[in-house]
Amino acid sequence: MKWPWQSAETRSSSSLVALANLPTGQWGRMDAGALMRDGYIGNAVAYRCVRMIAEAAASIPLTSNDEDAAQLLAHPSPDEAGHVFLERLYGDLQITGNAWAEAVTLAGDAQPKGIFPLRADTVRAETSAQGALTGWAVRQRRGQRIIQREADGWSPVLHLKLYHPSDGIYGLSPLAAARKALDLHNGAAAWAKALIDNAARPSGALVYGRDGGSLTPDQFDRLKAELEATHTGSANAGRPLLLDGGLDWKPMSLTPADMDFAGTRHAAAREIALAFGVPPMLLGIPGDNTYATYREANIAFWRLTVLPLVQKVASALSIWLSARFDDVAITPDLDEVPAFAAEREALWSRLEAASFLTDAEKRKLAGVGE
Template identity: 30%
Template sequence: MMNLFSFGAKPKRNRYDIALPPEPAPGVNNAAYGGPYTPTEFSDWMRGINAAAGVSVNDTSAMSISAVYACVALIGGTVASIPLQIYERQNGARVPVDHDYWWLFNEQPNPDYSASVLWESAVANLLLNGDGIMAIRRPKYGMAINGIEWFNRRGVTPYKSTKGLGLQYRCTHLDGAIEDFGYEDILHMAGPGFNGLHGMSQIRHVLRHSAGIALAADTFSAKYFENGARPDYALVHPGSVTPEQKNQILDYWEERHKGVNNAHRPAFLSGGADVKELSMNAEDAQLIATRQFQIEDIARGFGVPPHMIGHTQAATSWGTGIEQLSLGFLKFTMLRHLKKIEREINRKIWPNRVKYFAEFNTAALERGDYKTRMEGYRVALGRAGEPAFMRVSEIRKFENLPPDAELDHLAMTITQGASNASVTDQTASA
């Protein structure tokens, strides 16, 4: 096996010798903020995108919403958990092969992190910022691959080559170093709304208002419980009080009744003071309903069935209904992400070859329950004299069991015997 991580000499900053666009303004290289950013991007990150709810939304604040985090973690974790198998085309058939690149895509793309981290990070950027960007590392000479590196979308600037070399990418490392790549060395998974350079940012578009409302509802709920989970009210005193007396009364009231631990403590009012309610309680204001709806709205934006992120109020949480919803998630949500990744890998890794190709093996996600699988295996082995199309060893492989030649022979004997008996019965009845 080749040495996957011997990158050799450090690649030149402009290995394609092309005319580059003007240098971008110096980035703000702060890893804590998910940088590096240009000053404009950093300003957008700090201020966020103002939603109609009056709060700022950016990728970090959006991930503080449990529904957003659950959707991103679910989709990214699912991609990371599916093995990417490499196949070889042989006489019209597809045969799994033991390829050197399998290790890069399934175990360790580079010495810094595992393949699971690579996929989860790239998919999170795709879902939140519209693009998943990964650089293909090659030795100084040759086109073989010896590593794959993930780049934060915020640190990547796609641009068109002025010399007809196609799409180029200027990537900024966390230390501020700038590195340029040609299109053949970047795995670019663009989201919906691709404009020729990048996909549409979900933060700026799809999640702008739904996430903003969810953040506003979370903040309101936190303040509600911080203030003792009480409605807004006013302390009314029949006489006039000085500003100092007013502040003393308010400080005393907050000290005695602010916070969850002080909830429901009895209040003592003297001198004719009274408490007047100024607003409705949280349930009347439909705060709970708003938060529940935002879970469904965010799940809809990501294409995730609400029950898969723990919201089972509007659907049954057991039985075939949930099973069908889960299969629908695989077919209509996961497959569009998986196919996008597969096609980008195949056109960049093997651009001039049709011999090899990569494909995610989703069999584990499509498996039914034990009884359903056993019924399917019976049909595959040739039930009731029907022709078989699988061997026992092939079925045992699906169940992570070693092959067994004796069982293959026994099953074939039984199937042939049943088939001969069926033919004999048909001849006798004729």
């Protein structure tokens, strides 16, 4: 038995069928290319969150107790400054949950002379039959190249990743966790754009044959084509509709709930910001703000989101470069962060008032050298 609503068109106005069964929601893909396209490139909220975190984290300089390592971090490549290199790593971590950097050495020299970031969507893990990581495959314009560990076990590729509970190789992106909110935000924008293209109103209904009559298939197709060509889209807004032959136009209006696209988008935007750890107040998103002032929200952003990310990357760089630089230690220089200025002043005031401490002890507690 064929269901009556499987027909693509309803050509008779003598009966109407309304279906309330909603289809299953279709959510976007989780791969790196899709997250870049739908999130960073196609969504303003995600773009701003990634830029805020990456630029703030890259503004904190990384220092080292080794002069060669410090010089390498300050100028990792001939065409790129250190903060630009770090900004790319932080950005890839937020978009895809993974970031890769490759160290380049010269023949006969063990220490790296340059560090180059690798595009996150071009790197793939090479594993053994048992699932152990054996190297990295980097896609190029023609083919790919495999980067494996050197003879002493050191890997020329540094892999930074965010914690993923079900994957031991790849990390989990904040955009992946906020994928549903991202699709909802983009879908609300597409819905609003469709309304604007259709003169900001839904389609009406043409009623024919109040006494039970109906249009022939040819009349139905001709009338439908004429309406789509001359009476839909923003360019045809306000154009009068000429009716004859017993046709009657019944316009339909949107309810206030249907028009509340702004509220839906703001709720989705707050969820996207939550996944990144950016207070909605800093993004100008209206709604329930947790922090009383902009200053409190800014300090929380630096303390709870930016600083842990910088310390994570600094620790990873220290472990990675320790095999090529003796006992290297890479630490973030927090004295260069304006957001922590008030905390530094409070610490110095407490140390200055501590009469039971020597000057050497005060300088050590303040993080200042001898």
